[in-house]
Amino acid sequence: MVRRVWREDFRIIGYYTGLVTIGVGLLMLVPMMTSLVFREWASALDFAISVALTLLVGYVLALASRTRSTPGLTHAMVIAAGSWLVAMALSGVPYMLSGHMKSFLDACFDTMSGFTTTGMFLLQDLDHIAEGLNMWRHLLTYVGGQGIVVLALTFLIGSTGGAFKIMVGEGKEEKLEPNVRHIAVLIWRISLIYLGVGTVVLGLIAMANGIKPYLAFFHGAYIFMSAWSTGGFAPYSQNMLYYHSSAMDIASMVFFILGSFNFALHYAVWSGNRREILRNVEIVSFTITVLTTFSLVCLALMQRGVYPNAVALFRRGFFQLVSGHTTTGQSNIYARTFVREWGPLGMLATTIAMAIGASAASTGGGFKGLRMGIIVKGIATDIRKLLSPERAVVTGHYHHLRDNVISDGVVKSAAVIVVLYVLIYVVGAVVGMAYGYPMADALFESVSAGSNTGLSCGVTQAGMPTLLKIVYMLEMWMGRLEFLSVFTLFGFIATSVRSVRLRKVAA
Amino acid sequence: MKRLCVVLTVVALAALIVAPVPASAGQPPLLSTTELVENSYKWDGKTVSFKGEVLQDLMVRKDGTWMNLSDDNNTAMGVFVSKDVAMPVIAHVEDYRTVGDVVLITGVFHRVCVQHEGETDIHAVSVTVLTPGSPRENPIHIDRVVWFLVLACLLGLVMWFYYRKPARRIEH
Numbered sequence: 001m002v003r004r005v006w007r008e009d010f011r012i013i014g015y016y017t018g019l020v021t022i023g024v025g026l027l028m029l030v031p032m033m034t035s036l037v038f039r040e041w042a043s044a045l046d047f048a049i050s051v052a053l054t055l056l057v058g059y060v061l062a063l064a065s066r067t068r069s070t071p072g073l074t075h076a077m078v079i080a081a082g083s084w085l086v087a088m089a090l091s092g093v094p095y096m097l098s099g100h101m102k103s104f105l106d107a108c109f110d111t112m113s114g115f116t117t118t119g120m121f122l123l124q125d126l127d128h129i130a131e132g133l134n135m136w137r138h139l140l141t142y143v144g145g146q147g148i149v150v151l152a153l154t155f156l157i158g159s160t161g162g163a164f165k166i167m168v169g170e171g172k173e174e175k176l177e178p179n180v181r182h183i184a185v186l187i188w189r190i191s192l193i194y195l196g197v198g199t200v201v202l203g204l205i206a207m208a209n210g211i212k213p214y215l216a217f218f219h220g221a222y223i224f225m226s227a228w229s230t231g232g233f234a235p236y237s238q239n240m241l242y243y244h245s246s247a248m249d250i251a252s253m254v255f256f257i258l259g260s261f262n263f264a265l266h267y268a269v270w271s272g273n274r275r276e277i278l279r280n281v282e283i284v285s286f287t288i289t290v291l292t293t294f295s296l297v298c299l300a301l302m303q304r305g306v307y308p309n310a311v312a313l314f315r316r317g318f319f320q321l322v323s324g325h326t327t328t329g330q331s332n333i334y335a336r337t338f339v340r341e342w343g344p345l346g347m348l349a350t351t352i353a354m355a356i357g358a359s360a361a362s363t364g365g366g367f368k369g370l371r372m373g374i375i376v377k378g379i380a381t382d383i384r385k386l387l388s389p390e391r392a393v394v395t396g397h398y399h400h401l402r403d404n405v406i407s408d409g410v411v412k413s414a415a416v417i418v419v420l421y422v423l424i425y426v427v428g429a430v431v432g433m434a435y436g437y438p439m440a441d442a443l444f445e446s447v448s449a450g451s452n453t454g455l456s457c458g459v460t461q462a463g464m465p466t467l468l469k470i471v472y473m474l475e476m477w478m479g480r481l482e483f484l485s486v487f488t489l490f491g492f493i494a495t496s497v498r499s500v501r502l503r504k505v506a507a
Numbered sequence: 508m509k510r511l512c513v514v515l516t517v518v519a520l521a522a523l524i525v526a527p528v529p530a531s532a533g534q535p536p537l538l539s540t541t542e543l544v545e546n547s548y549k550w551d552g553k554t555v556s557f558k559g560e561v562l563q564d565l566m567v568r569k570d571g572t573w574m575n576l577s578d579d580n581n582t583a584m585g586v587f588v589s590k591d592v593a594m595p596v597i598a599h600v601e602d603y604r605t606v607g608d609v610v611l612i613t614g615v616f617h618r619v620c621v622q623h624e625g626e627t628d629i630h631a632v633s634v635t636v637l638t639p640g641s642p643r644e645n646p647i648h649i650d651r652v653v654w655f656l657v658l659a660c661l662l663g664l665v666m667w668f669y670y671r672k673p674a675r676r677i678e679h
Contacts, residue, residue, distance in 0.1 A: 097651070
């Protein structure tokens with residue numbers, strides 16, 4: 001039986017959503033400062049309006065529903081899913097004011113893509129946007145990678161009992177430390193240290209490649225934020241092609257591979273447990289699936305004679321494949337090259353890699369290597385059971401931070417999430433095909449959206465059908481939050497409507 | 508008869524010389540990024556013309572200079588100008604406040620450039636500045652200033668209430 005919804009439930013949800021919104025408003029100060037530094041006065045004013053509006057909405061929500069009650073699991077899930085929608089809409093305001101969007105829906109598409117670290121965009125004339133807006137695009141993706149609730153937890157919410165549940169709702173379920181605020185601080189500490197290192201490394205490479213020194217470190221920071229959060233944005237429309245630099249590609253690839261790893265794995269390695277890298281089921285799964293899908297890509301590209309030598313094949317083929325597999329979406333080929341040159345097999349291999357995706361509790365999307373590992377080990381255990389004598393006790397294990405026993409429940413949970421991902425991939429592809437896109441293109445783009453990758457074969461454009469934009473946005477949102485909190489939000493809305501009806505009947 | 512043939516031949520030759528020749532007949536075709544990428548096999552290794560606005564960074568390398576030319580909304584092509592090709596002075600490059608110089612280049616298109624590890628690019632043999640760049644207007648709209656002031660006042664009011672009012676304790 002589903003419980004009824006009371007006013008206090010709305011208070012809790014409203015209060016915490018308000019705090020997260022305030023966090024987003026404060027975050028907008030960074031691009032505003034960037035615009036001021038670059039003397040982009042009109043852009044700075046756009047951000048000032050957006051900051052004021054976002055903070056106003058946040059404070060009104062928090063004031064109207066102020067409470068000291070701590071969120072339960074249902075509240076936490078609704079807060080996580082709802083906050084992302086509020087943040088998406090308000091973060092779209094500076095996009096809209098910039099005059100580079102054709103509609104507010106397009107602005108929301110871009111912010112959803114940013115927060116979910118997808119990397120698709122509908123922004124017009126990207127090559128002429130203000131430095132402040134470029135900072136905002138990359139900051140969205142950087143913060144989205146760590147989780148906007150994690151950000152709010154670190155600075156605003158504090159160590160309440162329900163805080164960890166909200167984090168779980170956002171897909172960060174690894175309990176690295178007993179105190180939830182410590183977990184949030186830890187995630188940020190790891191990410192900020194990498195940000196410093198990444199900005200310097202990529203900035204120096206950019207400078208050596210001929211980018212103006214005062215801009216080189218901005219480029220470094222943008223590309224790092226895009227890579228580490230497995231986002232895929234870049235400051236120019238050519239994406240990584242802009243730099244014409246193998247050093248830039250390789251350094252970025254290192255950072256997006258690191259970003260695609262589980263935060264718990266980073267923490268284990270930082271805590272001195274370096275052997276975990278070799279034993280962790282996600283790393284094993286990632287290695288196997290990268291090698292398999294890259295073999296398919298090589299086969300496709302060699303069959304078609306796309307690249308003349310191994311260096312070109314590796315530089316383009318491997319970069320694109322790993323960018324897809326880690327769900328980053330940075331690209332050093334043109335979008336239409338997938339269709340025109342890579343062909344169906346090359347696209348299919350990349351689609352499979354994107355569908356599998358990165359590690360659980362990372363900045364990446366997709367099914368996740370952990371679930372792939374669990375399902376494969378579960379199948380292997382079942383086969384071993386069938387081949388063993390009836391009395392024999394056969395148990396399967398997988399190593400993720402410690403040795404874990406594979407139970408039917410664990411396999412079932414992993415399989416359910418994988419099935420849900422497949423479902424959204426298929427729905428997106430069917431809608432794409434219904435609008436007349438070829439199957440390979442529609443599937444590629446849908447999987448790219450649902451797995452939060454952002455590679456495009458040319459379907460995602462401002463002129464694409466409105467329904468397809470909405471479907472891709474839903475895919476990005478559900479894929480990033482891994483369904484549970486989104487379904488809870490839908491359930492909460494339905495229960496609220498029913499509760500209101502029941503109260504009316506009772507009155 | 509013989510004389511007539513000579514006259515006709517001379518007239519025909521004169522007509523050929525004087526007749527207007529299409530400008531494109533001797534010029535490589537002017538192509539866009541979309542055309543080059545969509546039909547990359549067709550244009551691979553061919554000499555083409557390309558026109559676009561110079562994006563922000565002219566990247567000088569050991570063997571030449573890379574520039575990116577934007578020719579439409581969110582489409583641009585990388586152009587490599589080797590050291591032995593005369594490079595005109597590019598006075599304006601694109602940024603938020605500047606419209607970059609529009610240049611016309613002629614060069615060889617590579618679907619997959621062997622020299623540049625598989626890049627899709629054009630190796631320029633000539634570069635000409637067609638239109639010099641200019642400052643770009645980004646005016647401040649007065650109505651937005653008003654909006655900001657209204658929102659800031661409202662925000663100040665709500666924040667005053669928020670920090671002034673003690674939290675109510677509500678039993679769950």
